[in-house]
Every structure is written in C-alpha cells, then in structure tokens.
Amino acid sequence: MKVTINDVAKHAGVSMKTVSRVINKEPSVRKKTYDIVMQAVKELNYQPNTAARNLAGTSSFAIGLVYDNPNAYYIIDMQNGVLSRCKEEGYELVIHPCSASDPDMQQEIATMIQRSRLAGLVLTPPLSEQKHIIQMLDDLGIAYVRLLSGQNHALENDQDSTTEHKNNNCIYVDDYAAAYEITEHLINLGHKTIAFACGDAEHKSTTERLAGYKQALNDNQLEFSDALVYGGTYSFESGVEGAKALLKNNNESGITAILGGNDEIAAGALFASRLMNIAIPEQLSISGFEDSPFSRQTWPKLTTAHQANSVISEHAARLLFSKTRGSRSHDKDIITTFTPTVVIRESTGPAPK
Amino acid sequence: MKVTINDVAKHAGVSMKTVSRVINKEPSVRKKTYDIVMQAVKELNYQPNTAARNLAGTSSFAIGLVYDNPNAYYIIDMQNGVLSRCKEEGYELVIHPCSASDPDMQQEIATMIQRSRLAGLVLTPPLSEQKHIIQMLDDLGIAYVRLLSGQNHALENDQDSTTEHKNNNCIYVDDYAAAYEITEHLINLGHKTIAFACGDAEHKSTTERLAGYKQALNDNQLEFSDALVYGGTYSFESGVEGAKALLKNNNESGITAILGGNDEIAAGALFASRLMNIAIPEQLSISGFEDSPFSRQTWPKLTTAHQANSVISEHAARLLFSKTRGSRSHDKDIITTFTPTVVIRESTGPAPK
DNA sequence: TTCATTTTTGACACCGGTATCATAAAATAT
C-alpha cells in the first residue's frame, strides 16, 4: 500500500540516501542516477512522508500563515497565493486565524511554531505590524515575512530592535501611492471637496492611505480639513456611519466625493447614500479600495484600487522560501513592492456643478 | 530551547511512555502519576511534536478539508468551524482547495492523503457528491465526512457501493425544508407567481432547493411552470442574467417574486432590477439563500435562509473525530442535520396588486 | 500471609525520512 523511500531505493538499486538526495534536488547526484531514481519514484508513485521529513530534517516542510482579518476575500486570496507556492516547493501550509486583541495570541503562535516545527511564517496586517510579535519571532529565531503597508525604505525610521533586520523580510503594498492615484482620479473629475472614510486607525494601511490622499489634495491646491475625514473601521457598518457623519446637516461641508478606506466602507457609504436619497455618481462619487469581488456586486459598481492579493501573498511565500531552504527560487524574481492600480467603474463620475 | 518528551519524563521521574500516555489521555494512568506529569508538562511548557506523533502513531494528527467553491465566506466559515474542533482535539488542519473539473484532482487528493498521512477528510459540496471521489476514499480506507444537501434518510436510494456506508458519515443541510419555508414566506406575502433562479445544476443543493420550492407551490395550490425557473450557476453574474431572463418582455410571466439559489444570485437579481428600473420590494420581492455577510450589504438587505456554516463544519469535524481516534466526544452531541432558518429583511414585501 | 489477577509502568523496537561522515568511483595531475 504505502511506498517508502526504501522501496524506491530497492527498486532503483541505490541506497535510500541517494533517493533522498534526488527528491531534495541536491546537486551532487549524477544525471544517470537521478534518472533511474526518478523513474522508480514514478513507477511506484512514491510520495515522501511529510511527517518523517519534518521530524528528521533540520527545518521542517511546513510554513504558517497567520492572520487576524475579518475580510474573507482577502484571506482566501492570501491562502491561495501562499498555497500555490507551497505546492510548488512541496511544503505544507498551516493556517492560523487569530485575534490580535487576544492576550494569549503570542503564546498561541509560539505554540504553533513549536508543535509544527514551522520553517517560517507569513504575517498579514495588522499582525505584521505588531512589534511584540516581531520581537518574539526574532527571539525564537524563526524566519518570517511581513506583509506591510508602505514603501520599502532602506531602513525603517523607528529605532527599535526590528530595525536591525534591514527589513529584507517585508513585502510592501504601496497604499500611499494608490490612495494618491485614486484621489487624483477624483480631482481630475473636477471634485474639489473630497472626503475620506478611514479604516481602523491602528492599521498602517489607514495612515498610508490617508497620507496619500492628503498629499494628492495638497499637490493640487485643494484644502484639507479634519471635517473631511471620518475615522472608523474597515467594515460595511462603518462605511454607513461614516457617510452619514460626513454628509451630515444636508452635506454642510459640500462634499462631492468620498474615498472609502476599503471596498466594504465604500459599499456602506453607497448604502447610506441610498438611505439619504443621494444619487451615485451624479450627486456624489464614491470609491473603494482593494477590488474585492463585491466591488463588482454593488450598485453602481465601485471604482476602486485593484490589489492582487494572491500574487502578493505568493511573493511573500517566495521570499520566505528564499530565506529558509536552499533558496531554489531566485531572489531576483521576487517583487517586494506592489502598487494597487486604479480601476474605474460606475461609482465615480464628474463632480456636480 | 525545545522540550521533548524525554525532558518531561526526566523532570517528572517517569518513563517517556508514561508521559505519552498522559498527553494522549490514555485511561490506565494513576491519578497521582497523571498529576505529576501534567505538572512537569506545564513547568517545562512542553509541546508534543506533531511530526513525531504523526510518524510514530498508527493514524496521524491531521485531517484535511477539501473544497471546490468560489464562495469565500463559505470557505472561511467552513475552515473556522473545522479549525476550532481541531484545536480542541490537538489536530492540524490541511486545507486543500481544488477544482472539481480538474482531471488530476482525484490523484491530487490521494497524494495529499498519502503525504500527510491524514487521519480523515471533510468534504464539502460539490466534491462531497462525487461518486468517484467517495469510491476512491473507500478504496483507500480513509475516514471521511461528507457535507451534503438533503435529509438523512436511513439509506440512500441509489444502489451503488457508497450505499453500503449506511451514510453514517454525512452531515445534512436540509435545503429542501429551507426552500420550502422561504417560498412559503413569499406565498404568505401574497405572491402567486414566484420564480426560482437556480445555481449549478450539478449541485445537489440546487435540486433540493428546487424541490422544496416546488412542493411549497404545490401545497398552496399555486401553479408551477418551467418559465418560472432559470437554470444558472451560483454566481452574481448568473443572478443578473437570471433576473433578466425571467422578467423578459416586460415581465410577461407576471412574476412578483424571485427566489435566488443563493445570496449572490439574489444580489445579481437585485442588480438587474436596478438596471430594469424595478423597485424592490415594491414591485418585486427577491430572496437569497445562505445569509452570507453581503446579504446585509445589498440594498435593500436580503431576506434569506440563514445557514450556520461554521457550526455545521464544526459538527462535521466532530463526526470525523468520532470515527478516528478514541472518540472522546460523545456521538450524541453531534448534530447531523441542519435546517437553515428564514431571515426576513427588506428585499421581500407584500405582492403588488 | 500467599498466590492469582488486574492495573500501571517501562524497555525497546519501530515510524520514514535526513545528517554526518566514511568509502568508492571518477576525474585530474604527475
């Protein structure tokens, strides 16, 4: 029934160690031997036992994906991207949803690493931004890659210990640039009073997006005011509340466009507009961020910033693998900064007179 | 750094085997010994190495979740439910998205099972409905649980080999009853011409929901006609097309309500209604199915049938565990049939005159 | 108290690979 490395070795007439070398693509195997072994592997349909490899090897053949994010689309994309890379490399993926606010979380992650002897970890925001997590991983000496919002500066400007890492283990999503672009799109449509309904303040993406938005206003001689910003969370409900707050008193601020912190917020704003009988995009333009599937399922469809999450996470996995095993994948192929691109749909239009 | 079972044994002054017994909750350990060992486990913060356990043991400490479903919300719920049970039992979860149409899929699943020495598998629709997959799993002699649409009949009525299983490894979602209920809700609102925009014909849920809908019509002396059914897929786009098709020629069929095969279809129908300038629910009632988060994010919010996916999948995992290891959890606690409940929101209303 | 029986515990061989280091074979230098 189950075929082991010994069966293959016998079948190929070599030692098990040679088979091991072949399946691990170690260099010092003669072409001829390699072929013979591979032939045997195929004939017997041999599948190396993950548990055994993990147990015997220095590092294991499993990595972890840790997330605390309610956005199902985001998570699925992340998983799929990492999984596709794992498949390529013959690794397993251990997924670990958790709650950043949970005090036991740190211990929980440590436990997971220890139990599964993980070779590395991919961290998504907002966990990837938490100093104490990073610190712990450094202390544990485990490889990890962080998905972050921002740009790849040579050094982070804070002076704490994480700086020493030369942040060569980060994948950046340039939310700043994307927010700038999408704001510019609105400005080009003639909008002069553009509001921003933010996501969670603790998330770096929020500050990045906000900064990009502000800079775009500034570069185009548009005035910024605190009345134009609503601080909420990355949720539909927050979008509803945000739009209501921003447009209060019969839109006293004269807002003609709202930039949603993500698609859910934008969808919420859309919903609120309906409640307030505001026509989109005739009276008000609304844009999202992320291009999740449901940005195509609202009415009208959302203008948004497209973020290729599965591609991003695939590169995160690549980067992680390049740091663990005999980095087969060339580091050169790894993109470490992604900039979402504006996708124009029906929720934005020319500013009303 | 890493604590092994031997460290614990030494610390507790017992043999490693005894420690093994304790962490596996085997019965034949004296209370006093148990306490001493547990104390040592705590003091050293011992975490059993998963790989070693998997390798040494008869069955491994990992189960798999296989799915082919584009619905992110559904998948995340499924994962979380199974995951929570796994955590409870100290198991790992190997997730495996795949494509039912992929000819290699069968081999792929077999490979996964072999490589990870999975103790069992949870199958979601539509994979759980595919005979050849079930057949393969039976041949492999691996434990599995199927999530199915339908009711728990003592025996399935088809005569093939899967019947022999006495289907005591299935969790049912009674889509028939739910569709009946939701149709009845519409009937009670005075609707007489109710259409059904179906999901994928290959999915059992589609036939179940359709049957429930038809039965409700029948029981209420309402006429059914093929013109009232649109056969599509479980997607937003299909919902758009479905609504357009059903309401064609200025709604010649006189439809006053559309039952969507799932929330996405309903959202699509909602979208199409906007295109056709049809007021919801004044001119047309639309209902969804599943109660996914975005049924609350459409305008108006969708009436739908709530399905507790994470609870369902948790019970699927329970059932699986009850078949593998020393079934700690009592089978009695396991619910094997779930019936979604109607959630009334704003997308359905009284039939127009 | 002694012996038989049952319950707890431990010694040790595995599970299926990888790592190390020695050895054999091939390539190169003399």
Add this chain to the structure above:
DNA sequence: ATATTTTATGATACCGGTGTCAAAAATGAA
C-alpha cells in the same frame, strides 16, 4: 600508469514520538 584530488554514493546514527509486550506494583481471593 600511478598518485592525488574531486565527486558520487552508502552505512548508520539520529529526529521525537507511539506500539508492543513484558515486568512491577497494586489489588483481591484463598
């Protein structure tokens, strides 16, 4: 052709647990 270096392969000790079976301890019966 032989000595020397390099490269390819193999023998064997682990990795950290579990399963088996036998020994030790506790319990009950005589």
